[in-house]
Structures are given as C-alpha cells and as structure tokens.
Amino acid sequence: MTDLLTSPYPALLVGLPVLLATLSLFFRTRGKALVGLLGCLLTAGLAIVAFIEVAQHGTVIHILGGWEPPLGIMLRMDSLAAVFIGMTAVVGVFISLYAWQYFRADESGPGEFPLFWPLWLFLWAGLNGLFLSNDLFNLFVTIEVIGICAVALAVLSGKTTAMFAGLRYLLAAITGSMAYLFGVALIYGSTGTLDLGLLGQVLEPGTTTTFALLVITFGLMVKMAGFPFHFWLPPAHSAALAPVSALLSALVVKGAFYILLRLWMEVFGVSITYAAGQLIGLAGAIAVIWGSWQAFMQTSLKLIVAHSSVAQLGYLLMIFPLLILAPGVTADSADWLSPAWTAGIFQVIAHAFAKASFFLSAGLIIMALGHDRIESLRDLVGNMRITAMAIGLAGVSLIGLPPSGGFMAKWMLLKGIFLSGQWWWAPVVLAGSLLTAGYVFMLLRLAFAPAREMGTFKPVPKSLEIVALILALGSFLIVFPADYMIQFLESTGVFGSGIESIVEGGAYGND
Amino acid sequence: MDIIFIIVVVFLLLNIALGLFRVWRGPTVADRLLTTQLFGTTGMAILLVLAGYLKDLNLLNVAITFNVLAILLVIGLVQVWKKKKGESP
Amino acid sequence: METYQIYSLTSAVLFVIGLGGVFISRHFIKKIIATIIMGGGVFLSFVSFAERDALTFADPVPHALVITGIVVAVASAAFALALARRIYQLTGEESFTKDK
Amino acid sequence: MSVLIDIILAILAIYLAFQSLLAKRLTQTVFIFFAFGLALALAWVRLGAIDVAITEAAIAAGFMGVLFLDALRDFSPRTSNNQEKTEAAKDIFSKKNTKSLLLPRVALVLGLVLFLLISLEAIWNIPDGGGLTVSVETMLPESGVEHPVTAVLLNFRAYDTWLEIGVILLGLLAIFATGGIKLYLKPDVPAQDILLRQVILFFTPILFLFGAFLLYIGKSGPGGAFQAGVLWAAIGILLHLGGKPVFSMIPRWLGQLLLTLGLGFFLLLGFILMAGGATLFEYPPAYAGVLILIVETLAAISIAAALTAIFANLNQMQEKPNDIESTT
C-alpha cells in the first residue's frame, strides 16, 4: 500500500466540482451558468493534470482521513480510472460548451435551465468519485449521487413524458442500487472488509459469494440498462434536453459498466465461472440485436439514438465471455485478452464521443425544426451542412467502419472472438453492425434527399454545430493515440488480465 | 426478573398484532390513524421495557425521538383533513 | 437460533417482498414504499452481521453504513415522491400506463 | 427465551411489509407503513443498533411519514369526474390485459420465491467475516470521539458522510428540477387553528433542545448530526404547516448559506488541512474532537434546512394545481 504514490489529485477531482456546484447555488440564472461553465473548465483541466500525473508516476492513491483500508476509504487512480476520467473530462467539457450556448440561444432555444449546472457538476463529481473509488460501500454512495443527478437532469425539460420516463428511471435506479447494496452487505458479512484490493485477496468461493455476485450483477445491469433491464433507457434518454441526453448516454451508463468490470475482474474472480461469462455475453448479444432492431423501427431521431445506446452497451457486455477463460486455460497463454480489453475500452470511448455528438446534433435539429420526426430530415445537408456531417461521422463510428474508433473496437472484438475460438459471437457483431448501418444510412439517405418544401429549417448557432462536429471527429481521432493508450493501460491496473475459471468450482467449459 | 420483562414485551407485541385487525378493517381514515396511534403507544411501552431489560438508557432517546416526531404526523394528518374538508360539497 | 440469524433471514424476506413490490405494485406510492422496504431489508442484514461480530460493542462500521444508507434512501425516496406528485399534478395519472 | 421477542418481531415486520403493499387503499398502505417503521426500529434496538434506531425513528418514521401523509392529500381523487375517468381507464386496462398479465406475474412470483430460497440459503451459510470491530476499537482513541459509530461516521469514513450530506442537498436540487415549484411562496392557509399554534409553540423549544442534546451526546453515545438535523427540520416543518414558511421569512442568501453550510464547511476544512500536508478529511488528533463537533453542528444545520426545504416544496406542490404549463 505504501509503495504507491500519494497524490492530492484524486481528492481534488471529487472535491472541486462539488465545491463549485455549491458555490454556483448562490448565484441567479446567468451567474449560475457562468460559474457552472467555469467549474466545468476547471474540473476538466484538473482531470487532464491528474491524467498526466498518472501517466508519469503510475497509479496514485489518496488515503482519505489517513485511515488505511479496511477501516478507512482509499481513492485509487490507476490507468483504467485515468482513462475513464479523461474521457469524462473531454466529452464533458464539450457538452458543457454546447449547453452554455444552447441554453442561451434565444427564441428557438429551449430556455434557460440554471439548475443544469449544479446538477451536472455534482454528476461529474459523482462520476469521478465512482472511477476513483476503491470501496464497495462508497461505490454505492457514488452511484446514488449519479442516479439522483441523472434523473434530475433527465426531468429538467419539464415535459410530461420526461416525468414518466424519469420516475421509471429513478425507480429502476433505486432498485438497482438496493440490490447492489444487498450484495455488499453479504460480502461485508462474510469477509469483514469493503476495500476492493483486500477483498480480491480474502474472498472465498461459496454460496454466499456467488449469491452476492448475482445480486450485485443484477443491480448493476439494471443501472447500466443491460438487456432484460433496458426498458427505462430509451424513454428517459430521448425525453431529456439535448445536452442531458448526451451526458446520460455518453457518460452515466458507463459508470455502472465500470463498476461491473472492476468487480468481476478484481474482486469476484473466485466465484465466476465460464458459464456466467457466456450468460452475460448472451445478454449483450441479445441487446445488440434487439436494440439495433428497435432503433431501426423508430420514427423519431432521438428514439433511434436512444435505442442505439442499448445496442452499443450490448457490445460492452460481449467482452465478458472473452475475459473469462475456460477451465485449463491460463491467462499467459490467452492471447485474446488484450484485444478484448482494447475492444471494451475503445467501445466505451468511441461510443461516448459518437453518441454525445449524435444527441447534440439531434438537439440542433429539434431547435431548427421544432420536432425530430425523421421524415422531415429531408435536405438536411443543404440546410445544416455541419450537423449532417456530424451525424454522418458519428453514425460511421457507431456502425464500426474504418477508420473510426468504433471500427477499432469492433475489429478488436472480432479478433478476440476468433482468437479465443468463441466463434458464435461473431455473427452477432456483424448483424449488429449491419442493422446499425441500416438506420444510419436511412438517416443519411433522408439527409441527402431533395427537400419537398423550402425554408422549414430555422437557423441555429454555428458554434453549436461545430461542437457536435468536433465530438464526432473525436470518435475518429481517438484511433491515433491508440498504441500509446494501450501501452498506458497495460502499465498499471487490471487491463489485460483475465479470470481463470477454477475447474472444481463448477465451471461448465465446453472445450 | 428478566423473564417477566420478556413476557411483557411478547405480550405487547401480540397486542400490536391484535390491533392490526382494526387497520385492516378501517372503515375510516380516523380508525386507521387511531390504531396507528395505539401502535405508537405500545411501541413506546416496548421500548421502555426493553430499556429496563437491556439496562441501556439510550433506548429512552429512541422513544423520545419517536414521541416528539409523532406530533409531525398528527399535524400532517390535519393537512389531509383540511384538504378533504375543502373539497366536500 | 441466534438473534442475529433471525433478523438476517428476515432481511432476505423483506428484500424479496420489496423487490416484488416494485415490480408488481401499480401505484407510484406503493412502488416507492416497496423500495423503502427493500432498503429496510438490506439495512437489517448489515446490522444483523454487526450484532454477530460484536465484542465489547457491536461492529460500528455497519451501523455507520446503515445510517448513511437510510439518509441516501430517504433522499431518493423524497425525489421519487416529488416526481410522482408532479406527474399526478400534470396528468392525473397515479400509475404507469402501457404506453408511457 | 428472548429469542421469542425476535421471532414475533420478525414475523410482525414481514407481515406489515406484506400488508402495506397488498392493501387496497392508499391510506391503509401508508398507515401500515408507519407501523412497519416502528417494527423496524424495535428490530434495530434488539440488534443493539441504537444509533440506527434513532435515525429510523427520526428520518424514516418522522420525516418520511409526514412526506407520505402530505402526499395523501394529492393522490386522493380530486374531482369525481376525474375519478370516473381514471376508473374507466383502469377498467379497460384490466379487462384487456388480465390474461396477458397473468402468466408473467406467475412467473415473476415463482422467480421471486426461488430468489428468496437462494438468498435464505446464502445468508444461512454466510462465513463469519469477523467485521471491523477490532480495528475500530484500536483506533478509537485517536479519532477524537468516544462513541464508535460517530468515530466511523465522522472520522474513519468521513468521505461517505460528506457525500451523504451532498446527497441530501442533491435531493432538494432534484426536487427543484421537477419544476412547478416556487420555494419562496407563502402557503395560502395560515394557521387559524389555536390548537395547532399552541402545539407549535410548545414543541419548537423541545425539538430544538432535544436535537441539540442528541448532537452533543453523539460524542459519547448514540446520537449525532443526522438525528439532530431531522429534529431541527421538524421545527421548520411545523412552522411551515403553521403558516410561517421559514425560507420565505429569511433573506435568500441566508437560506442558501444554511443549505450549503454543512457540505461546504466540511469540504473547505478538508481542503485547508490538505494544504497543510494532510490527506482529505484527516484531522490532527489533538483537535479532532473539536473539529468533529463543529462539522457535526454545521452538518446538522444544513440537513435541517435541506429537509425543511424538501418538505416545503413537496407541500407547496399541491397548492397550485392549475400551474401546469411546462417550462419548455
């Protein structure tokens, strides 16, 4: 524990946004937005500095209160956390800039929502806290912070549909976190510690551990809208304001995925079987097909994008079966682990950029048209060239065409699938891509189609379009530092590790 | 002595279980409130007896907390009642 | 059968009742109450393990966690209540209908 | 022998939980839920968790109780016309879907029963982890307080507690976000009720003193900031109900200061000590006791303010039923 560098950044990453959010409460409408935007820039700057610190010194920790685990709580920023925090910062700062302009755009804009800023800063603090946390119970508190913020942001638009969707989302979120907490209670009861690092060492396989894993996975699946529990996501994401939709689907759902990944890889290795991995993979596969198909069937732009989130989250779940090794296979001989991890991380980042750009563009289209039914998208290219370009680029990344980040993720996923011999996942990846191509090209076809009547598009601020475009470009640009990023991830943390199933633990491997 | 305390607590708990019947039956809001009131009082008695049985005076603080906040519920009920009165024809 | 065992078993039952309630109940208020009951079950299991691990005093860490948890649960329940009431105010609906 | 108490209490709690969800009328649900809170508080007492019992009594029974009662005003059918409409809608819904809903429900119930059996087995066979009692006991002298739970809450795991104070503030912000609320609105009905006024006059000092007592005793026994905060919040709620909404009587900045004081001071103190080379929320042992008491007091004030504001907002939600245009 003492060989890792202690750094103040982890504490600041949580503290600073909360402090600024608290400060912004003292101001009225415009002041709140100004303080909020400044706060976002400051937090993003801090995140970048912290990222550099990790890049230079490796994992840094911050032992809160000076009490070492298991008694106290430790914040730990390893390379995986640093990448997630960096992603949050980059995507977050663009969404903040967009939101600043978007809420100020007069007549055609949706009006001012001063509460957006403190809530978004709290959400950011919660996300940072989640990525940094190394304690099961603290993770619960951070997911509750995130959950409340996310729902509050989702209902900010004040529309009735948003209220219904928000309540559904909130009830799902509470249920999920209570299930998670039940698992935590069992883990604490059977080990007497909450620290992830210590738990990884002391946790014994057994009924209790398996059951705890089950309820924790259930809770987190509900929170990340994994397949059977995805019902709340499309209405909630599509009814929110544009910047909020972008935040929710780019960042919030990734939080629960991050915990799931961390817990499966670092803590519950002892009671995870090959079959469990296949089951999660199956849920992911169904989500990919189902979500893409549903997206294909929708007629409003935001619903398409929201359903597409369900599918894209399915890809994330599909890396789990690859990370869990069949009995008899050791982690050293499994050469598909690194591609699988790369696929997961790049899917997270590429999806964050592409989906944020997609939702922001959808917001612009609503601003221009007053609604988002796709049949009115005709001649989008002629009227809103930059937005059309952003949608096109983001769509290409979602489909996974080269040279986008999405391509990298899907390519690596396929590589991992074939190297591991689990060929049955490959058709799912391809079918998902085809369906995605279906709805993206449907949108693009409409966008290029000649207009039937003229002048339905109201002008929208150029700066907003550019922000959306930058985010879409971001999903391509992330490919360039890929080598560096993989190297960085491999330097510390769990990246590249796999779970070796214990044969006598009841694994049902089929090879 | 302890055995007597236990018997008293068990007796009071059974008493609550008996009173549940009235909440179930109603028929009016007032009846349900009244039974909740009875629960509260019985609960206070149980807390007092447990305080003697466990020899822990901090239990009295629990009882006082319940008590002083019971007034909130009473006044909250007045609000419900005001609303109802306002709408009756 | 020890005291803590009775309550830890009770906790599982309460959790399941709450879980079922969230899914099956129709009315918003009942759904919210079901989440609170679920939370009650979870907290009960924490505290029952604390009683099991008691030495000179019961394990204080679960107690602290439960206090934190109750407050967090109450904050989210209050928010859910606000949403439910707002929905009622806007639409007069008291439960989720099929299409919303 | 004393196990008999536990068994009856456990059965009672389960029965009440069941009934509160099965009850046909909403008032029934809410009142049975109060009784459930009481049963749970007795269970905490039986498990030796006095702090939790006080919190349950204060927050779950008192605060949530009054919130739910207040919500009852809302969910009663407002007009007969409206009622008929919803009844009719429900009728159609139930007729159409009875059959299609039956099978999933049976499956759900079976799944839940299976889940229950597995969870009972998992809990029955739980290995004895030993907990953290020993570490707390060794570190207690350095924490600055004598009561172990307070030591864990405000020193060993101060970070969680800080986030939790944030969550309460966040709950308030989230309620603002639902819209349709004007915080500084005066309620229409002032308390003409003499009885109500007398009750408020009598209970305000008692609530204040008892809250302060719980706050102070938190150093050495069960009690502390949260419990005290709720008791003080009860003052605000009583005043609000009596026609004197606290937040409309004080200037805006003061209200905001009260709401953010706990969270802000907790964090600023941490940052100041961090600048001196400590980690966040690390207190020098010599001053830990005093610092914790200050932090607790401010936290209690903030919690009281936030809970009062939460209640005030929810309470006023109903006052303007016609103000339904959305913010867009």
Place this chain on the structure above:
Amino acid sequence: MMIKEVITVILLVVGCFFFLAGTLGVLRFPDLFSRLHALTKADNLGLGFIAAAMALHIGSPWAALKIFSIWFFTLLASSTSCYLIARFQKEKDQPTDRKEVE
C-alpha cells in the same frame, strides 16, 4: 429489594391489562368515539403504569425524568390527535364507509 421488584411486576401487569383492554376496545367497540375512549385508556393508563414500573426499576432520577417526559409527550400527541380525529369525524358528520380518502 424484593418489595421494589414486586411493585414493579404489579405495575407492569396492570399496565399490560390496560393495553389489552385498550386494544380489545379498539377492536370491539361499535363506533369511532367509543374506540377513541378505549385508546385513551391504553395511552394514559397502560403506558403510565409501565412507565412508572420502569422508572422504579431503573431507579435513576435522570432516567425517571426522561421516562416521565416520554409519557407526557405521548399523552400530549395522543390527546391532540384524538381531539383532531374526533373533530374531524364530527365535522364530516356522515357515515364514511366507502367514500374515504383513497
């Protein structure tokens, strides 16, 4: 010592008796006002006797003060609520078997 215990037990038994009487009254009495009457018995007397028994058993003046205040507050809350319930019922002045707040 013996006498103190005996008195404690007697007080407890009397308190329990009043509680039982109160519950049975709430269960069996035909109308709301007589149920109110029964409840008041349980509140005032049942809790009073048990409080007295416990004050005697614990035997510290500080605790006795707290116990007394518990009794007093319960009395206050219950009499306030009973008064309100009665007034509520009286002003409504109509049988409300079906048409209650739902």
